[in-house]
Amino acid sequence: MDFVINIVGLTQLIANLAQYPSISAPILQRALSASQAVLAKNTNRSTVPWRTGFLVQTFQAVLSNAVLRWYPTASYARFVEFGTAPHRIAPVDRQALYWPGANHPVRSVMHPGTRPNPFMERIVDTSTSDINDQFGEALQQIVKAIAAQ
Numbered sequence: 001m002d003f004v005i006n007i008v009g010l011t012q013l014i015a016n017l018a019q020y021p022s023i024s025a026p027i028l029q030r031a032l033s034a035s036q037a038v039l040a041k042n043t044n045r046s047t048v049p050w051r052t053g054f055l056v057q058t059f060q061a062v063l064s065n066a067v068l069r070w071y072p073t074a075s076y077a078r079f080v081e082f083g084t085a086p087h088r089i090a091p092v093d094r095q096a097l098y099w100p101g102a103n104h105p106v107r108s109v110m111h112p113g114t115r116p117n118p119f120m121e122r123i124v125d126t127s128t129s130d131i132n133d134q135f136g137e138a139l140q141q142i143v144k145a146i147a148a149q
Contacts, residue, residue: 013147016147023146024142028138031135035134036070040059055076081117084113088108088109090107090108
C-alpha cells in the first residue's frame with residue numbers, strides 16, 4: 001500500500017528558499033543597522049570611562065555585507081580597555097622630564113602601569129539583549145517573507 005501526500009505550495013516554497021540570500025540580506029542589514037543604534041545608545045558615561053568625553057565621541061561604526069564593526073578610534077582606547085604593564089617613561093624631545101611640583105628634572109620615571117577598564121565588554125553586555133531582539137525580529141521577517149513569496 002502506497003500513500004501519497006501532496007504538500008500545497010511546496011514547489012513555491014522550494015523556489016523561495018533558493019531566493020533566500022536576496023530575501024534575507026536586506027533584512028539582516030537592517031538588523032545590523034539597528035544593532036549599531038543599540039550600541040550607540042549604550043556607549044555613555046555608565047559604560048565608558050569619562051574624563052573629557054573624547055573617548056565616547058570617537059566611536060565609529062562600519063557596516064558592510066553582514067558585518068558591523070563598532071569601535072573607538074581614540075589612540076589610547078586600547079590602553080584603557082586592556083591596561084598597561086609597568087613601563088619606563090623617558091623624554092622624547094628633551095633631555096629630562098619635569099612637571100609642576102617635581103623637585104627637579106629627571107631622566108626617566110617608572111610608571112606603575114594601569115588596570116584594565118573593559119568598557120567594550122560593558123557596552124556589549126548592556127546591548128546583547130536588545131541586539132538579540134533585533135535579530136529575532138529579523139528572523140521572523142525572513143521566515144514570513146520566504147513563506148509569503
